[in-house]
Amino acid sequence: MTASQPSTTAEELRGAGLRVTAARVALLDTVRDGDHLDVESIASGVRDRVGHVSLQAVYEALYALTAAGLVRRIEPAGSPARFEGRVGDNHHHVVCRSCGAVADVDCAVGEAPCLDASDDHGFSIDEAEVIYWGLCPGCSTTRSS
Amino acid sequence: MTASQPSTTAEELRGAGLRVTAARVALLDTVRDGDHLDVESIASGVRDRVGHVSLQAVYEALYALTAAGLVRRIEPAGSPARFEGRVGDNHHHVVCRSCGAVADVDCAVGEAPCLDASDDHGFSIDEAEVIYWGLCPGCSTTRSS
DNA sequence: TTCGTTCTCTTGAATGATTCAGGTTTATGA
DNA sequence: TCATAAACCTGAATCATTCAAGAGAACGAA
Numbered sequence: 001m002t003a004s005q006p007s008t009t010a011e012e013l014r015g016a017g018l019r020v021t022a023a024r025v026a027l028l029d030t031v032r033d034g035d036h037l038d039v040e041s042i043a044s045g046v047r048d049r050v051g052h053v054s055l056q057a058v059y060e061a062l063y064a065l066t067a068a069g070l071v072r073r074i075e076p077a078g079s080p081a082r083f084e085g086r087v088g089d090n091h092h093h094v095v096c097r098s099c100g101a102v103a104d105v106d107c108a109v110g111e112a113p114c115l116d117a118s119d120d121h122g123f124s125i126d127e128a129e130v131i132y133w134g135l136c137p138g139c140s141t142t143r144s145s
Numbered sequence: 146m147t148a149s150q151p152s153t154t155a156e157e158l159r160g161a162g163l164r165v166t167a168a169r170v171a172l173l174d175t176v177r178d179g180d181h182l183d184v185e186s187i188a189s190g191v192r193d194r195v196g197h198v199s200l201q202a203v204y205e206a207l208y209a210l211t212a213a214g215l216v217r218r219i220e221p222a223g224s225p226a227r228f229e230g231r232v233g234d235n236h237h238h239v240v241c242r243s244c245g246a247v248a249d250v251d252c253a254v255g256e257a258p259c260l261d262a263s264d265d266h267g268f269s270i271d272e273a274e275v276i277y278w279g280l281c282p283g284c285s286t287t288r289s290s
Numbered sequence: 291t292t293c294g295t296t297c298t299c300t301t302g303a304a305t306g307a308t309t310c311a312g313g314t315t316t317a318t319g320a
Numbered sequence: 321t322c323a324t325a326a327a328c329c330t331g332a333a334t335c336a337t338t339c340a341a342g343a344g345a346a347c348g349a350a
Contacts, residue, residue, distance in 0.1 A: 126279050163297085
């Protein structure tokens with residue numbers, strides 16, 4: 001085979017200074033295949049792929065991958081943390097007030113911080129996080145019927 | 146005394162359909178005097194004014210006052226809930242990544258939802274919550290020195 | 291003024307997500 | 321092949337928040 005593959009999941013981990021373990025490869029794949037999964041769902045996705053993994057290992061791996069910029073953590077008010085594989089494009093989220101469903105929303109402005117604060121109070125701002133709150137299609141029909 | 150005062154804290158509570166108790170008057174005053182206080186700080190502020198109040202009473206009162214629109218709850222990722230008395234103007238917040246300090250930022254756009262999602266995925270959106278993340282003046286000098 | 295209803299407050303316990311502790315295994319570079 | 325630090329394990333602790341159920345108090349009606 002060729003000596004250097006373009007960029008497998010394993011190589012991305014190594015490139016980020018992390019060791020390549022079956023669990024972490026499976027975790028990164030799980031997060032990328034999933035849709036804003038919470039920690040429990042990620043753990044069960046990893047277990048489907050590689051067998052037993054402790055919940056703590058999942059927490060530690062998510063911490064490491066988040067720090068490395070390979071996954072992104074979002075935490076809407078009232079929800080446990082969720083993770084997504086889409087990183088680096090500064091997109092935003094819509095969250096359903098009723099069922100907690102999350103969907104991606106492209107940032108219309110561009111790179112972070114995509115908005116300027118009218119008065120930054122001396123803070124050095126690096127990101128503007130936008131969460132659109134509302135009702136998802138399912139919950140809004142349930143509610144009005 | 147005059148039979149009708151303009152709008153005391155007590156009357157605001159009554160007007161919102163809530164009973165007027167010393168604890169709730171003190172709580173609303175505490176939140177308004179304070180600056181994005183957490184529940185513990187609110188409880189201790191209330192106790193300074195009226196003596197003993199249980200933490201659960203504070204939680205219940207905050208829930209009721211939030212539902213009535215007299216206070217607003219904010220919950221930046223990684224922080225316990227905080228409450229503020231400034232309501233109805235759809236302003237936003239800057240949060241320090243290092244120490245968690247919160248400051249208000251006026252909304253440059255206007256009423257909620259102040260932003261339109263580029264693709265709302267069928268959600269009916271009523272609010273765009275913006276959190277500017279960065280470092281407060283104190284933390285950014287500490288970090289660079 | 292008294293009374294009853296319902297809201298508010300109480301103490302005490304439970305929950306759930308996350309983190310800490312300490313020791314063992316394993317990936318990786320020398 | 322080995323050493324080392326990263327990754328992983330089990331088990332316990334922490335923190336904010338919520339649940340439960342009974343006691344007390346506000347307030348409108350009689």
